[in-house]
Amino acid sequence: MALYANHNNRGDLRIHDSLDELATDLADYIAELSEVYMKERGVFAIALTGGSLISLMGKLCKAPYNKTVDWAKWYIFWADERVVAKNHADSNYKLVKDGFLSKAFITENFRLVPVVPSHVYSINDSVSAEEAANEYEFSLRQLVKTRTVGVSEISDCPKFDLILLGMGPDGHVASLFPNHTVLDEKDEWVTFITDSPKPPPERITFTLPVINSASNVALVVTGGSKAEAVHLAIDDLGTDCLLLPARMVQPTNGKLVWFLDKPAASKLEASQFSE
Numbered sequence: 349m350a351l352y353a354n355h356n357n358r359g360d361l362r363i364h365d366s367l368d369e370l371a372t373d374l375a376d377y378i379a380e381l382s383e384v385y386m387k388e389r390g391v392f393a394i395a396l397t398g399g400s401l402i403s404l405m406g407k408l409c410k411a412p413y414n415k416t417v418d419w420a421k422w423y424i425f426w427a428d429e430r431v432v433a434k435n436h437a438d439s440n441y442k443l444v445k446d447g448f449l450s451k452a453f454i455t456e457n458f459r460l461v462p463v464v465p466s467h468v469y470s471i472n473d474s475v476s477a478e479e480a481a482n483e484y485e486f487s488l489r490q491l492v493k494t495r496t497v498g499v500s501e502i503s504d505c506p507k508f509d510l511i512l513l514g515m516g517p518d519g520h521v522a523s524l525f526p527n528h529t530v531l532d533e534k535d536e537w538v539t540f541i542t543d544s545p546k547p548p549p550e551r552i553t554f555t556l557p558v559i560n561s562a563s564n565v566a567l568v569v570t571g572g573s574k575a576e577a578v579h580l581a582i583d584d585l586g587t588d589c590l591l592l593p594a595r596m597v598q599p600t601n602g603k604l605v606w607f608l609d610k611p612a613a614s615k616l617e618a619s620q621f622s623e
């Protein structure tokens with residue numbers, strides 16, 4: 349059985365006994381939001397990352413979601429991407445394509461989960477990290493103008509309907525790593541780094557203002573190696589951990605939800621939970 353809690357300003361916690369249970373809850377959550385924004389805006393703008401998140405989203409390609417979700421209205425983005433060729437094993441696009449989109453593209457004879465290929469915004473993999481980030485931001489600006497992606501009420505930032513993030517054991521999210529100057533970026537929507545502590549070194553990433561302008565942000569974090577970072581990102585610990593990237597995820601007008609398994613949640617202060 350899952351445990352649910354609301355932890356002050358650190359969002360809703362959904363803690364699951366098994367990865368299978370977590371994956372079902374995650375698929376329900378994404379499908380529900382997709383329906384809400386389809387009704388409200390006519391489209392659903394979702395940003396993904398890489399990592400284990402993508403296989404945990406796998407249930408969306410199966411019944412009932414493959415029939416109930418209006419995939420043709422989905423617009424898919426990456427909150428971070430490694431600057432490698434799209435067919436490279438390190439590519440977050442390839443991960444999503446193989447694990448999800450290959451089951452999701454409309455082709456002539458194959459309509460399992462029909463996401464429209466032109467609604468999938470992968471990076472230009474034939475230019476430098478800086479150029480790729482600039483081009484990605486330029487595309488986003490066009491889509492914000494047409495409101496395919498919403499716009500924040502309090503800044504000019506894009507307002508994604510949902511940004512899905514993983515978290516590393518060091519507390520990084522997207523390609524926002526601890527103690528990196530990229531955390532201070534306030535003006536750009538999409539920026540680049542060439543010195544990622546986690547390989548490969550060259551990446552593009554949404555900046556914190558963009559992540560924090562989303563309507564919904566979900567952090568999907570599993571495994572005991574993340575337990576300390578989960579504790580630092582969620583529990584009330586004074587000022588010491590305020591610069592942990594995952595703790596800096598604080599949607600201004602949006603909703604934050606944590607999908608955790610029990611090992612990832614094992615160092616959280618326990619008093620807050622109810623079954």
Ligand SMILES: O=C(O)[C@H](O)[C@@H](O)[C@H](O)[C@H](O)COP(=O)(O)O
Nearest residue numbers: 397398399400401514515516522
């Ligand atoms: O490009 C990347 O490296 C990923 O986007 C990265 O931010 C990932 O989401 C986390 O490292 C968690 O990954 P796991 O869930 O696989 O541990």
